Amino acid sequence: MIDWMKYFLKIAVISILCLLLLCCLFFFWAQQAALSEKEYTQIHTHKKSSVKNTDSTLSLVTYNIGYLSGMNNNTSNKLDKKYFHRNLNTTIGLLNNLKADIIAFQEIDFRSNRSFKVNQHQKIAGPLFNYSATAVNWDKKYVPFPYWPIRANFKRMLSGQSIMSQYPIEDHQRIVLKKPESNPFYYNAFYIDRLAQIAKIKHPVKDFYLFNIHVEAYDKKTRKEQLEYILKLVKEKAKNYPVLLIGDFNSSTTYENAAINMFLECNILECAGKNKIDTEFTFSSDKPYERIDFIFYTKKDFQEVESSVLKQFGEISDHLPFFSRLKIK
Numbered sequence: 511m512i513d514w515m516k517y518f519l520k521i522a523v524i525s526i527l528c529l530l531l532l533c534c535l536f537f538f539w540a541q542q543a544a545l546s547e548k549e550y551t552q553i554h555t556h557k558k559s560s561v562k563n564t565d566s567t568l569s570l571v572t573y574n575i576g577y578l579s580g581m582n583n584n585t586s587n588k589l590d591k592k593y594f595h596r597n598l599n600t601t602i603g604l605l606n607n608l609k610a611d612i613i614a615f616q617e618i619d620f621r622s623n624r625s626f627k628v629n630q631h632q633k634i635a636g637p638l639f640n641y642s643a644t645a646v647n648w649d650k651k652y653v654p655f656p657y658w659p660i661r662a663n664f665k666r667m668l669s670g671q672s673i674m675s676q677y678p679i680e681d682h683q684r685i686v687l688k689k690p691e692s693n694p695f696y697y698n699a700f701y702i703d704r705l706a707q708i709a710k711i712k713h714p715v716k717d718f719y720l721f722n723i724h725v726e727a728y729d730k731k732t733r734k735e736q737l738e739y740i741l742k743l744v745k746e747k748a749k750n751y752p753v754l755l756i757g758d759f760n761s762s763t764t765y766e767n768a769a770i771n772m773f774l775e776c777n778i779l780e781c782a783g784k785n786k787i788d789t790e791f792t793f794s795s796d797k798p799y800e801r802i803d804f805i806f807y808t809k810k811d812f813q814e815v816e817s818s819v820l821k822q823f824g825e826i827s828d829h830l831p832f833f834s835r836l837k838i839k
Contacts, residue, residue, distance in 0.1 A: 598634075
């Protein structure tokens with residue numbers, strides 16, 4: 511009897527060790543990247559567009575496109591290729607009608623399994639813009655999320671942020687923000703890198719810097735620290751250049767002591783559509799209840815002409831885009 515117990519105990523120990531080994535092998539294999547570090551920040555030149563605004567007005571859009579997954583963003587809902595193709599074509603059509611000078615995207619896929627390996631950036635920027643810049647924030651061989659069922663795992667991920675512009679882009683930077691310290695190491699190993707994408711735009715009236723940000727959504731402490739750091743970068747850059755700060759702040763005035771207040775109260779910045787923060791919302795697109803997508807500009811360099819939430823985009827993403835037309839002083 512004792513021999514049998516020793517035998518089964520030995521088998522159990524060996525099985526556990528084998529399982530741990532497989533987990534370790536998967537952990538290191540799944541983290542493999544498709545691109546090198548230097549490829550994470552790129553500037554692209556596309557077919558020249560006939561639309562180019564040369565006066566002192568500037569039309570901007572910030573849009574968390576949610577990889578064209580609509581209200582299914584980060585869920586295990588099974589989506590087919592036709593769903594993404596339809597959303598992509600609708601997006602291109604709406605943006606073509608809008609004819610914005612600059613668009614900053616968050617959560618745009620470059621070649622991810624979850625969106626059928628379509629380079630969404632290239633498909634949108636190619637026919638509509640002269641220049642674009644990409645910043646990768648998620649490059650993994652296999653992301654085991656959503657956790658269940660396994661078929662719903664994202665698998666190969668290549669995603670990030672992009673700036674599309676009718677004007678030349680230079681001095682392009684990708685700044686990785688700190689991850690939540692409360693997350694276990696194995697979670698952070700697969701977690702998205704939150705970024706500040708910074709680009710110098712060569713405008714015929716005046717050059718300026720554009721910050722495209724996507725900060726922490728779930729950990730309040732980390733989000734605050736990330737936004738404090740971004741504000742510091744903005745203030746430093748604003749000493750010598752006009753600055754536009756746009757993107758997904760994952761913070762709204764709906765909550766007391768929200769991190770977004772540090773920007774609303776900053777004496778060098780103005781919030782586009784400030785008088786509509788409590789009435790025009792960008793999230794969630796099915797039943798909007800808060801604005802977490804913003805456009806800020808340096809007061810001394812720009813003047814707001816008009817701003818609005820672009821409700822016509824509907825549920826292409828779980829966010830609605832925010833539009834602003836500014837005048838360069």
